[in-house]
Amino acid sequence: MIDTKVNIAGVEFKNPVIAASGTFGFGREFSEYFPISKLGGLSTKGLTLRQREGNKGVRIHETTGGIMNSIGLQNPGIDAFIEEELPFLNSQDTVIIANVSGNTIEEYVISVEKLNQTEIDMIELNISCPNVKEGGISFGTKAEIANNVVTQVRKVCKKPLMVKLSPSAENIVEMAESCVEAGADALSLVNTFPALAIDISKKKAIFDNITAGLSGPCIKPIALRMVYEVSKAVDVPVIGIGGIMDYRDVIEYIMAGAWAVQVGTANFINPNACAEIIEGIEEYLQKEGISTLEEIRGII
Amino acid sequence: MKEGYRGVDISSNTEIAKDIFELKVQIESNDSLGDPGQFYMLRSWDLDPLLSRPFSICNVEESVLTFLYKVVGRGTNYLSKLKPKDKLKVLGPLGNGFNLSVSGKVALISGGIGIAPMIYLAKKLNTGIDFYAGFTNEVYYMDYVQKYVDKIYITTEDGSTGQKGFITDIFKPEKYDVAFTCGPSPMMKKVVEKCENKAPVFVSMESVMACGMGACLGCSIKTKFGMKRVCKEGPVFKGEEVFFDD
Numbered sequence: 001m002i003d004t005k006v007n008i009a010g011v012e013f014k015n016p017v018i019a020a021s022g023t024f025g026f027g028r029e030f031s032e033y034f035p036i037s038k039l040g041g042l043s044t045k046g047l048t049l050r051q052r053e054g055n056k057g058v059r060i061h062e063t064t065g066g067i068m069n070s071i072g073l074q075n076p077g078i079d080a081f082i083e084e085e086l087p088f089l090n091s092q093d094t095v096i097i098a099n100v101s102g103n104t105i106e107e108y109v110i111s112v113e114k115l116n117q118t119e120i121d122m123i124e125l126n127i128s129c130p131n132v133k134e135g136g137i138s139f140g141t142k143a144e145i146a147n148n149v150v151t152q153v154r155k156v157c158k159k160p161l162m163v164k165l166s167p168s169a170e171n172i173v174e175m176a177e178s179c180v181e182a183g184a185d186a187l188s189l190v191n192t193f194p195a196l197a198i199d200i201s202k203k204k205a206i207f208d209n210i211t212a213g214l215s216g217p218c219i220k221p222i223a224l225r226m227v228y229e230v231s232k233a234v235d236v237p238v239i240g241i242g243g244i245m246d247y248r249d250v251i252e253y254i255m256a257g258a259w260a261v262q263v264g265t266a267n268f269i270n271p272n273a274c275a276e277i278i279e280g281i282e283e284y285l286q287k288e289g290i291s292t293l294e295e296i297r298g299i300i
Numbered sequence: 301m302k303e304g305y306r307g308v309d310i311s312s313n314t315e316i317a318k319d320i321f322e323l324k325v326q327i328e329s330n331d332s333l334g335d336p337g338q339f340y341m342l343r344s345w346d347l348d349p350l351l352s353r354p355f356s357i358c359n360v361e362e363s364v365l366t367f368l369y370k371v372v373g374r375g376t377n378y379l380s381k382l383k384p385k386d387k388l389k390v391l392g393p394l395g396n397g398f399n400l401s402v403s404g405k406v407a408l409i410s411g412g413i414g415i416a417p418m419i420y421l422a423k424k425l426n427t428g429i430d431f432y433a434g435f436t437n438e439v440y441y442m443d444y445v446q447k448y449v450d451k452i453y454i455t456t457e458d459g460s461t462g463q464k465g466f467i468t469d470i471f472k473p474e475k476y477d478v479a480f481t482c483g484p485s486p487m488m489k490k491v492v493e494k495c496e497n498k499a500p501v502f503v504s505m506e507s508v509m510a511c512g513m514g515a516c517l518g519c520s521i522k523t524k525f526g527m528k529r530v531c532k533e534g535p536v537f538k539g540e541e542v543f544f545d546d
Contacts, residue, residue: 022517029514029532032302045517053527060510060518062351067510071517074527216350245347268511269350271391272304 002285003292004278006040006260008237009160009185011121013040013095013260016250016293017278020241020264021046021099021124021164022071026085027092033271038278040260041095043188044081046126048100049107051077057208061197066216066243067265068195070207073101078111082118090119097162101126105152116158123159125150125184128166128191140166140191143178154183162239165189167219167226176230176238188239188262189230190223216265217243224256231257231298245273247280257298303329305343305352305389311364313382317438319371320413321380323355324364325388333360334393336400336421337504337536341391341512342367344382349375354512354531356417356482356504357393365390368416368441394512395535398502403427404477407499408449409467409491410434411483415441417504418482422448430476434467434487466490473498480504481539489544501539505530 004015018041019030025045027036036042054074061068076084081098089096098120102108112123127139127146139149150163161183167190169175176187192213197206206212223242231238240258244250245266253261266273290296311324327333334340334357341352353375359366371380382388398421406425409432410418422429422445429449433442439461442452453470454462463470468490473479481491482504495501507519507530514532521530523541528534 023515025515025517033304033513034301053522054517054520058508059520060508060516062349062510065348065350067350069510069516069518071520074517074520217347265350268516269347269352270305271511271513271515 001291002282004281004285006293008239008259009122009162011095011160015040015278015281016254016258016260017274017281018043018095018097018239018260018262019267019274020262021097021126022069023264023267026081027089030267030271030274031092034275037093038275039094040278041097041121042089042092043097043099043124043262044085044089045075046073046099046101047075047078047081047111048073048102049078049111051075051080055207055209058206061206061212063195063197063214063218065218066214067268068197068207068212068214069192070209070212072209078114082114086118086120095121097122097124099124099126099164105149108149108153109156112153112157112159116156120159122162123157124162124164124188125153126164126191128164128168140175141168141170143169143171143174146175147178147182150179150182150184160185162186162188164191164241165230166191167193167222172226173229173233176234180234180236184236186237186239186259187230187234188241190219190226190242193219193222215243217245219243220249224252227253227258228256228300244277245269247277247284250277250281251284251296254293254297255300257300259293259297305341305391307387308390310382310384310386310388312384313380315380317440320438320440321369321371322358323367323369323379323382325367325390327363327365327390329363332393333357333363333365335397336424337397337417338393338395339512339535340365340367340393342379342388343375344386344388345378349378351375351510352389352391352512353379354394354509356535358416358419359423360420368413368419370413391512395531396533398480398504398536400424402478405430405475407432407471407473407476407479409471409479409481409483409487411467411487412436414481414483414487414504416482418480419445421480432467432471434483435461468494473501478502485544488539492539492542492544495539502536503539503542504535505537505542506535
């Protein structure tokens with residue numbers, strides 16, 4: 001009997017596959033293709049206290065084995081999310097994680113206080129968005145700055161708190177330890193890699209912000225190494241993110257120490273990606289005679 | 301539930317002008333294959349390039365879907381190599397098409413490969429149509445369009461066929477009750493400007509997109525009514541809603 005359930009910070013996920021923030025909207029578009037109750041969980045598009053239109057100019061650029069994005073946290077704002085999107089999400093039988101971003105610590109705190117009043121299952125603190133001018137990734141590079149943000153949020157947060165780390169952290173293990181020390185119940189890593197592309201005929205950067213976030217299969221080996229290092233160092237669950245395209249990638253992350261994973265870019269390439277990955281994991285476990293993920297977690 | 305990517309057979313893939321291809325695929329489906337202005341995401345490769353490519357529906361004839369594309373990069377270069385019986389994966393139909401319940405005299409104005417959705421639109425509209433088609437030099441698909449329209453106006457930039465210049469030079473909005481346009485952004489901008497206070501105009505917008513189904517927000521554009529996704533709320537918008545200058 002195969003059991004893919006995983007308990008993270010007291011929240012039970014029916015399987016380890018979580019749709020990654022910013023790649024799954026608020027679930028509605030994908031619910032037209034498969035019942036999203038199949039998902040272990042869903043992390044919402046990054047939310048900010050106030051509505052954001054996002055960035056101007058090119059927002060998506062394809063590169064070998066990856067895509068670069070500079071969406072800039074386009075979102076309706078926390079209040080509109082709670083009013084217009086959350087009722088639909090709450091009606092789905094899956095774990096709902098609110099991904100929260102902010103320009104200032106105060107914004108994070110107010111957003112989290114608002115979400116405390118809702119039926120959100122978990123909060124994912126985004127201290128790693130590379131595409132906004134203030135806040136975002138600047139909180140995610142230095143361990144002591146991240147520690148302060150997480151400490152302030154932890155004081156008010158009544159939900160399980162997951163912190164999403166940037167691969168731009170000066171030292172990913174120190175960053176992870178610092179966030180756990182400040183009260184993170186779980187860590188998700190990694191966000192996109194700040195990257196650059198240039199249009200040589202226009203002789204200009206492709207993106208108005210010059211740099212943009214790189215995701216997709218090209219980042220997987222680096223992200224996997226970071227998940228491996230962090231999961232060895234901390235004693236909270238680690239959620240692996242980066243370039244997962246199929247169930248084999250998920251198994252690699254679990255073997256590297258992840259408790260669960262987030263699937264991002266793959267959703268853009270196939271709206272049924274998460275559903276197919278979940279089936280693939282079950283088939284793999286069946287074939288290998290493995291009954292729980294715990295048996296292979298962190299074996300590397 | 302909507303169907304995800306499905307494998308289809310290629311019926312033909314023909315170069316009809318330099319770097320312009322007509323791709324026909326066979327799809328067995330009980331559902332509609334789509335309306336004018338809707339599009340499909342296409343891929344004939346595994347994970348390289350990573351993303352699929354969006355193409356407007358150029359025609360639907362029973363179970364055969366036609367797309368037109370111009371070879372501009374790696375994706376369209378791969379597509380151009382496909383032969384009959386080769387496999388293709390398609391997702392769609394996607395987006396919202398043109399409003400077909402219009403009456404009176406209609407103008408369709410296309411620029412270059414933007415002609416693709418205009419061809420299917422000409423076939424589906426049940427009213428008087430004048431077709432304005434602008435090309436760089438080579439002219440294509442005009443014989444097919446002829447049977448669905450009252451009059452065809454052609455311009456080429458080199459003057460080799462029709463009038464020399466841009467299609468927006470000869471389009472006269474005051475003659476029409478409604479206009480539809482698809483083509484390069486500066487062309488559509490000009491059409492919208494010319495139509496102001498004369499005729500309502502609908503534009504089919506183009507934008508780089510990753511998913512084609514509303515998730516990535518890569519194709520979002522600013523409109524008078526807030527941010528809209530070209531792939532989901534569009535690709536067809538009212539001309540006065542959109543901004544062409546960023």
